Structures are given as structure tokens and as C-alpha cells.
Amino acid sequence: MGEVSHSAPEGRDLLKRQLGLALRRQKLRALLLVVPLLLFVTATFIYPIGGLLTRSAYAPEFSEGMPRTAAALSEWDRTGLPPESAWEALVLDLQDHNRQGTAGKIAATLNVELPGARSLIIKTARLAPRLTPPYRTSLAAAEDGWKNPVAWAAMKTLANSFTDRFYLAAVDHRIDADGSVVAQPSGRQIYVPLFVRTFAIGGLVTLCCLLLGFPVAYWLSVLPMRYSNLLMIMVLLPFWTSLLVRTTAWIVLLQDRGVINSLLVWTGLIHDEGRLRLIFNSTGTVIAMTHILLPFMILPLYSVMKTVPPTYMRAARSLGANQFTAFVRIYLPQTKAGVAAGCLLVFILSLGYYITPALVGGESGTLISNMIAYHIQKSLNWGLAAALSALLLASVLLLYWAYNRLAQVDGLKLG
Amino acid sequence: MSLPTYAQNWERAWYYAFRAFCILVLLFLVLPILVIIPLSFNAEPYFTFTDGMLRLDPTAFSTRWYLDIFENGMSNPALPAGSWEWLADVWQNGQWIHSAKNSILIATGATILATILGTLAALGLSQPAMPAGRLITALLISPIIVPIIVTSASLVFLLAKVGLANTYFGIILAHALLGAPFVVITVTASMSGFDRSLIRAGQMLGAPSHVIFLKIIMPLILPGVISGALFAFGTSFDEVVAVIFLTDYEQRTIPRQMWAGIREQISPTILAIATILVVLSIALLTVVELLRRRSERLRGVKPS
Numbered sequence: 001m002g003e004v005s006h007s008a009p010e011g012r013d014l015l016k017r018q019l020g021l022a023l024r025r026q027k028l029r030a031l032l033l034v035v036p037l038l039l040f041v042t043a044t045f046i047y048p049i050g051g052l053l054t055r056s057a058y059a060p061e062f063s064e065g066m067p068r069t070a071a072a073l074s075e076w077d078r079t080g081l082p083p084e085s086a087w088e089a090l091v092l093d094l095q096d097h098n099r100q101g102t103a104g105k106i107a108a109t110l111n112v113e114l115p116g117a118r119s120l121i122i123k124t125a126r127l128a129p130r131l132t133p134p135y136r137t138s139l140a141a142a143e144d145g146w147k148n149p150v151a152w153a154a155m156k157t158l159a160n161s162f163t164d165r166f167y168l169a170a171v172d173h174r175i176d177a178d179g180s181v182v183a184q185p186s187g188r189q190i191y192v193p194l195f196v197r198t199f200a201i202g203g204l205v206t207l208c209c210l211l212l213g214f215p216v217a218y219w220l221s222v223l224p225m226r227y228s229n230l231l232m233i234m235v236l237l238p239f240w241t242s243l244l245v246r247t248t249a250w251i252v253l254l255q256d257r258g259v260i261n262s263l264l265v266w267t268g269l270i271h272d273e274g275r276l277r278l279i280f281n282s283t284g285t286v287i288a289m290t291h292i293l294l295p296f297m298i299l300p301l302y303s304v305m306k307t308v309p310p311t312y313m314r315a316a317r318s319l320g321a322n323q324f325t326a327f328v329r330i331y332l333p334q335t336k337a338g339v340a341a342g343c344l345l346v347f348i349l350s351l352g353y354y355i356t357p358a359l360v361g362g363e364s365g366t367l368i369s370n371m372i373a374y375h376i377q378k379s380l381n382w383g384l385a386a387a388l389s390a391l392l393l394a395s396v397l398l399l400y401w402a403y404n405r406l407a408q409v410d411g412l413k414l415g
Numbered sequence: 416m417s418l419p420t421y422a423q424n425w426e427r428a429w430y431y432a433f434r435a436f437c438i439l440v441l442l443f444l445v446l447p448i449l450v451i452i453p454l455s456f457n458a459e460p461y462f463t464f465t466d467g468m469l470r471l472d473p474t475a476f477s478t479r480w481y482l483d484i485f486e487n488g489m490s491n492p493a494l495p496a497g498s499w500e501w502l503a504d505v506w507q508n509g510q511w512i513h514s515a516k517n518s519i520l521i522a523t524g525a526t527i528l529a530t531i532l533g534t535l536a537a538l539g540l541s542q543p544a545m546p547a548g549r550l551i552t553a554l555l556i557s558p559i560i561v562p563i564i565v566t567s568a569s570l571v572f573l574l575a576k577v578g579l580a581n582t583y584f585g586i587i588l589a590h591a592l593l594g595a596p597f598v599v600i601t602v603t604a605s606m607s608g609f610d611r612s613l614i615r616a617g618q619m620l621g622a623p624s625h626v627i628f629l630k631i632i633m634p635l636i637l638p639g640v641i642s643g644a645l646f647a648f649g650t651s652f653d654e655v656v657a658v659i660f661l662t663d664y665e666q667r668t669i670p671r672q673m674w675a676g677i678r679e680q681i682s683p684t685i686l687a688i689a690t691i692l693v694v695l696s697i698a699l700l701t702v703v704e705l706l707r708r709r710s711e712r713l714r715g716v717k718p719s
Contacts, residue, residue, distance in 0.1 A: 026544035033539025037532040037555060037595060044592045045558055048569035055572070212440045219437040233700070234441045240696040240703075241448050242653045244673045245689040249447040251681065252454060252462045259450060262463045294444060323426070352562025354656050359677055369564040376568050376660070389565045400560045404553055 049393070056166050056386035061109045062158035065102070066093040070159035073152070078179045082152050087135040090146075090155075094121070094128040112381045113165075114154035120145040153177040166387035191371070191388065198367040201285060202350035208290040209297040209346050210339065217301035217338075222310065232302075239295035247359050250288040254278035254360070280362030288356050293349055297342040304338025344403040348396055368392055448693055455480055455686035462683070480687040484511045487684065511672065511688065518668040521583065522651035525590030529647040532591070533598025534640050538632070540599070541606035552603075556596045563593070567660040574661060581663035589657045594647025601646065605639025605710050638710035642703045649699060 063070040068089035076082040097103040103125035111118040124143050131138045140147050157165060157175050165175055172189040176182045183189075216235070220228045238246060253259045261275045270276065278284055308331065316326035354369040361367070368388060375385035422430070458477040459465055467475025486492055488510035494501040505512055536555060540548055558566060570589055571580070579585035609632075617627040655670040662671070669688065676685045 023544060026542065027546055030539040030542040030545040033542075034536045034545070034551060034555075037536035037599070038551065040532055040595070041555060041558065041592065044570070044573070044588055045561075045566065046554075048573035049561070049565065051572055052565070052569035212443070215433060216437045216440050219434070231441060234445045236700055236704075237697065238444050238448060240649065240700045242670065242689075242692045242696065244653070244655060244670050244677070245451070245692050245696075246448060248673070248677060248681075248685055248689050249451050251677065252451060252686065253447055255462060257461070257463060259454075259463050291443065291447060294440075348560060352564060354562075354564045355674070359674075369562060372564050372568060373660075376571065382572075385568060389568055392562055393565050396560065396562060400553075400557070404549075 052386050053390050053393075055382055056390045057164065058162055059158070059166075059383050060161040062106070062155070063161045065097070065106045065109070066090070066155075066159075069093050069155060073156045073159050076152070076156060078149075078153055078156065078177065081136075081147070081149055084134055084136050086152070087139055087146075088133065090124075091128050091131050091135045091139060094125040098125045098128055108380070110154060110158065112379075112383075113158055114151060117145075117151060117154065120151065150177050153179070163383075166383040167390075169384050170387040170391055191368075194366075194368050194371055195391070197282075198351060198369075201282060201289070201365070201367065202347050204286055205289045205293060205350045206297075206343050206347045208286065209294050210343060212290070213294055213297035213301055213342065214339070217298045217305055220298075220302055221305035221308075235295050235298050238291070239299075243292065243355055246292055247288055247356050250284065250291065250360060251279060254284055254287065279360050280365070282361070282365040284360040284362070285357050285365035285367075288360050289350055289353060292356060293346045296345050296349060300342040300345065301335065301338045304335055304341075308334045341403065344399055348399050348403065351392065351396055351399075451686050452690050452693065455683060455690040457683055457686075460683055462681075462686075480683040483682075483684045484687055484691075485509055487511055488513070511669070511684075514667050514669045514672045517583075517666055518652055518670075521586055521590060521666070521668060522648050524583070524587035525594055525651040526644050526648045528587065528591035529594035530598050530640060530644045533595040533643060533647070534602050534636075536595075537599045537602035537606060537639075538636075541603055541609070543611075552599070555599050558592050559596045563654075563656045566592070567657045570657070571660050580661065581666065583666055586658060586662050586666060589661055590651035590654060591647075593654060593657070594650045597646035597650060598640070598643030601643035602636055602639045605636045609635060635713055638706040638713065642706045642710075645699060645703055645706075649696075 066089075069086065072086040072089035073082060076086060094103065097106060103122055107118040107121035107125075110121055120143065124139070124146075127142055131142065145151055153176075156179075157163075168174060168181060170191050172184045172192045173181050174184060220231055220235075223231070251258075255261070256275050256277070258279075260278065261270075264270045265272050265275065278287070312330050312334070313326050316330045317323070321329065351367075352369055353367055354373060357365050357367045358370050358373075361370070369392070372385050372388050372392070375381045375388070453468070454462060454464070456476045456478065457465065457468065458475050458479070465475055482496060485505045486496075486509070488508050489501075489504045490508050491500075491504055494504060539545060540552055540555075545551075567589070570585075574580045574582075574585045579588070613631050613635075614627055617631050622630070652668075653670060655668075655674050658666070658668050658671045659674065662668075667675075669692075673685055673688060676682065
């Protein structure tokens with residue numbers, strides 16, 4: 001008796017220690033299994049996205065390429081033309097570039113900030129070795145462009161390695177010659193209207209998907225299994241079909257000489273000359289994206305509706321509610337999670353759409369993704385592309401966070 | 416949902432209108448895909464049904480666009496179709512054949528990588544002892560949520576820095592990243608409701624852990640692994656944005672060539688390719704559906 005009471009606490013401690021050890025070992029084993037994918041995702045996803053975000057606020061090309069000029073301009077207060085020290089720094093920097101044959105890179109960097117500055121830099125770099133002090137006089141005499149303070153102001157803006165100018169450009173603002181932040185004139189605002197359009201088209205597509213998808217999901221959830229499985233194939237087939245195939249199908253259908261227009265002409269609803277413009281505009285984008293994203297609405301709705309017991313509706317009916325009241329008060333609240341999950345999923349996916357708008361969107365149906373692609377591939381304004389990406393990413397992640405709170409992601413039915 | 420006998424007229428009307436609406440929506444989903452199948456047999460280079468097609472005139476139909484899939488890019492198009500020389504030329508120089516080879520190579524590589532990494536991670540995530548499981552799951556799934564353009568743009572700079580731009584290995588890495596979340600989702604789903612006492616029973620009977628994995632866990636999660644792998648394969652096979660950004664003409668895949676074809680001059684050959692892809696996706700859908708049912712049966716979930 002005495003021996004038991006003596007050893008009990010000791011035994012409990014031992015047990016606790018062993019349990020803790022076993023638990024830690026289990027934890028470690030679970031973590032070790034996840035680590036390879038986690039490392040892979042970090043290396044190919046988190047790290048490069050971090051790099052992209054850095055690019056949106058950090059642009060050292062100018063201050064590294066033209067160190068003397070960047071330093072000299074930091075003292076200039078943007079009034080009139082800069083002092084002789086800055087002119088001298090510019091000529092010396094460009095002499096270096098002329099020797100190394102790298103003037104083109106700096107010219108391209110400045111050209112992004114000040115369109116047309118490319119030739120100014122190239123020409124100045126070519127004649128820089130022949131210039132003599134005082135440079136202010138000799139350079140101004142050789143190249144008219146430097147008499148304009150705007151060129152110097154652009155270089156001063158570039159001289160800051162850490163910069164908000166890409167974000168300012170992404171919301172249609174710019175840094176003026178005197179250093180103040182001003183809005184672009186309304187005719188030259190591009191990005192804010194594009195964001196608005198991206199969100200508007202995303203919202204419209206989400207609404208269309210909900211209006212078309214909700215009744216179908218409801219019908220499939222109340223039909224007997226053998227019918228609903230058959231009809232489910234009609235939802236899953238587009239889900240599994242290549243995105244490009246579906247986009248091609250819509251081009252074929254909606255073209256001026258395509259199936260739908262020909263059908264309408266044939267039935268006499270429209271004239272041969274009055275064929276409808278259904279594609280290469282925002283109408284085409286909305287139709288094709290609704291078709292492509294509809295399964296993403298139906299599937300989560302269906303899996304939630306499947307869990308709603310039909311007895312509740314019957315109970316409401318027998319208690320005197322009519323069909324409409326029973327539906328609104330009893331059925332609808334129970335499907336809220338599915339509606340929210342489906343809408344968020346469709347909206348998130350539509351924000352990042354690139355292929356379909358690029359192929360069927362024409363001028364008025366392109367989205368923010370297409371602009372990012374343009375700046376990466378064509379205009380090479382990577383800082384602006386990075387800032388636009390960052391804004392898009394931020395809105396998507398915010399919505400993803402909301403989605404995660406509303407629906408368990410791994411509970412999403414995929415097939 | 417059947418109509419009760421006491422239903423009033425308006426209820427009857429509503430019931431049929433509702434069904435008609437649902438059927439229309441389902442047709443909206445399927446018809447655009449099916450309509451390209453007959454159009455791909457059009458004898459004329461048009462994208463609409465010709466009068467001859469509507470009359471079911473056999474001369475209005477042809478398989479010339481299917482032949483074009485093989486012959487496009489041949490160095491000697493005059494060779495008789497079906498001969499050995501023709502076959503060798505097609506295999507060597509056919510544009511679409513080249514893309515198909517690339518697509519299969521890239522998708523296979525990406526699938527293997529994604530399946531191995533994704534399955535391991537899902538096994539870890541579904542253990543009750545996993546710390547911060549929700550957060551890590553959200554992180555691992557995020558590549559399919561983040562806009563593909565953002566992922567591609569950031570990979571452009573990374574791959575250029577490490578010298579993998581315009582290489583097969585680079586695009587395989589990118590596609591594995593996009594496919595792995597699907598494997599994580601399907602394998603985690605097949606582990607849900609997994610009876611852990613089976614593992615304990617195995618341990619009690621003295622089985623070492625690799626035997627438990629191979630004989631108990633693997634057979635139960637295999638349907639999930641295979642359907643995850645099919646998802647990863649399908650993702651890679653269909654993906655075009657990353658291909659546009661990260662590869663060159665040499666690594667072009669089928670979707671990449673379709674993209675170029677649609678942008679420049681859309682020809683009915685694209686419809687023939689699309690038809691073949693539709694048939695493939697029907698096959699894929701069937702396999703995944705069969706696997707899902709098998710998995711549910713294995714886990715003792717009531718089949719649906």
C-alpha cells in the first residue's frame with residue numbers, strides 16, 4: 001500500500017514523458033512527410049513571387065548603372081536645371097557606358113519613365129568622350145534635350161532604388177517634374193478602369209453562374225441517384241475538357257459567320273447584314289467565361305445541397321408555409337455556405353483569367369492579366385507588371401482567405 | 416422531386432418551367448463542346464454547317480483536317496499517306512506530332528514529380544499529430560488559387576536567373592507546382608474516414624512500417640493517388656500560360672500550338688485537334704469517376 005502511493009507520481013511522470021516523446025515523434029514524422037512539397041513550393045512559388053513583389057518597389061538599375069548621376073541628383077531640389085556637378089556626373093557616367101557599350105540598357109530604363117528618352121541617352125553617350133568642361137555649356141549646346149528640366153526630373157525619380165512609382169503608375173498616378181504626385185489626365189487613365197472592368201466582368205460572370213447554376217444544382221440534388229449521376233456527366237464533361245477547346249468552341253459559335261449568327265439569319269430573326277457582334281468584345285468574354293466557370297459553381301453548390309434533409313421543407317409546408325416562404329426561410333439559409341463558396345471560387349478564378357479574354361475579348365473584353373502579360377513581354381516595364389501583379393495577388397489572397405473561412409478547401413469535390 | 420397530385424395549375428407550370436430551364440442550362444454546358452465534333456468533318460474551311468452538311472450529303476464531309484494534323488509541317492507532303500516514308504516524315508517533322516510529343520513528355524514529368532511530392536504531403540497532413548495543418552494545407556493549395564499569370568511572371572525571372580529558361584526541366588517544374596495541389600486534395604480526401612485502427616492492428620501483428628504502408632495504406636489511397644495524378648496530368652496537358660511565358664518554340668505543346676493557331680489563322684485543323692481532345696477528356700472523366708466509386712467502396716462509404 002505504502003509502496004504504491006510512493007511510486008504513483010513517479011510512474012505518472014514517466015508515462016507523461018513517454019507520451020510526450022511519442023507525440024513529438026509523430027509530429028516530426030508528419031512534418032517530414034510534408035517537408036519535400038513544402039520546400040518545392042517555397043522554391044518555385046513563394047520565393048519567385050517574393051522576387052516579383054520586390055521588383056515592384058525596388059529598382060536599382062539606374063542608381064547602379066549611373067552611380068555618379070544618382071548621387072549628384074539627390075542634392076538637386078527639382079527647381080530649374082541642376083548644378084554643374086550633376087552635368088559632370090552625367091557625362092562621366094555616360095563615358096563609362098560608351099566604353100563598355102552598355103548605354104542601351106540605361107537608355108531603355110530611362111525610356112520607360114520618359115518616353116522618347118532612349119535616343120537622347122544613346123546620342124549623348126556617343127558624343128560624351130568629346131565633351132569638355134564646363135559640361136553644362138558644352139552638353140546643352142550639343143543636345144537640346146538636356147535643357148528641358150523634365151529629363152533631369154525623370155532621372156531623379158529613377159535615382160531612388162526604393163520607389164513607389166510603379167504602384168503610383170498602377171493606380172494611374174505619376175510623379176510630376178516638381179516631385180509631386182498627380183493623377184494622370186482622364187484620357188490617359190488605363191489601369192484603374194481596367195481593374196474596375198476586371199472586377200465588373202468577374203462579378204457579372206459570378207452572377208450569371210449563380211443564376212444558371214443554382215437551379216441545376218438543386219435539381220441534381222433532389223433527383224434520384226440514377227438520373228442525377230447521368231446528368232452530372234453533363235456538368236463534368238466541360239469541367240474536364242481543355243480550356244482552349246471550350247474557347248475555340250465559342251469562337252466557332254459566336255463568330256459573325258458562326259453557328260449562332262447563321263442560325264438566327266436562317267430563322268429570319270435578324271438580317272444578313274445585321275449579324276450580331278457577339279465576340280471579340282466583352283459580351284464574348286462574359287459568355288465564354290460563364291460557360292467555363294459554371295461547373296465550379298455547380299459542384300460546391302451540389303455537395304452542400306446534397307446534405308440538406310428534404311424533411312425540413314416538408315415540415316415547413318405542413319406547418320402552413322407556402323412553397324415560396326418555405327424555400328426562402330428554410331432551404332436558402334441552409335445552402336448559404338455552398339453559395340458563398342461557389343461565388344468566391346468563381347470570382348477568384350475569373351479575376352486571373354488570361355487565355356479566354358485574350359482570345360475572345362477583343363479590345364473591350366481584356367482583363368488585368370492581359371495587361372500584366374503585355375508589360376512582361378512587350379513593353380518590358382517589369383516594375384509596373386510587378387506592381388499590377390501585386391495588386392491582383394492581394395485581392396485574390398484576401399478573397400481566398402475569406403473562402404478558406406467559409407469552406408474547407410480540401411472538402412471541395414473535384415470529380 | 417415529383418409533382419404531388421394536389422398540385423395546382425401554377426405549381427404544375429412552375430415545375431415544368433423549372434425543369435425546362437435546368438435542361439437548357441445543361442445543354443448550354445454540353446452543346447458548345449459537342450458542336451465542334453461534326454464541324455471538324457467539314458469538307459469546306461468554314462466554321463458553320465454548310466447546306467451539304469445539313470442535307471447529310473456525304474461529299475460535304477471529309478477527314479481532310481485530321482489528315483492535316485499529321486501532314487502539317489512535313490518536309491515532303493507529296494508522299495503517299497500511310498507509306499513508311501510518309502510515317503517517318505510525319506514522325507520527324509509533323510508540327511502537331513512534335514507538340515504532342517512535347518505535351519506527353521512534359522505532362523508525364525510533371526505528373527511524376529507532383530504525385531510523389533503531393534502524396535507524401537497528403538499523408539503527413541492527414542495525420543492527427545500534424546501541427547498547423549490548416550495553414551500548411553492552405554499554403555500548399557495556393558498555387559491553384561493565385562492567378563497563373565502572376566505565377567508565370569515570377570517564374571520567368573527565377574528560371575532566367577538559374578539558367579532554366581526555355582528548357583524542358585523548367586516547364587516541368589512549373590507544371591508540377593500547378594499539379595501538386597490536386598494530388599494533395601484527392602489523396603487527403605481518400606485519407607478522410609481512413610480507419611487508423613487498421614494501422615494499429617498491423618503494428619500489433621508485428622508488421623514493420625514499410626509493410627504497413629505498402630499492404631494497408633497504399634491499396635486504400637491508391638484510387639486517390641491515381642485520380643490526383645490524372646488531375647495533375649490533365650492540368651499540365653491543358654496548361655498554356657506558363658508554356659507561353661517559360662518556353663520557346665522548341666518546347667511548344669499542343670495547347671501552345673492551338674493558341675498560336677487561334678490567334679493567327681484559325682483553321683478547321685484546330686477543330687479536329689479539339690475533337691480528339693474532347694474524346695480524350697471523356698476517357699479521362701470515365702476513369703476518374705470509376706476510381707472515385709472504387710475508392711468509396713473500399714473505404715466503406717455508401718456509393719453515390
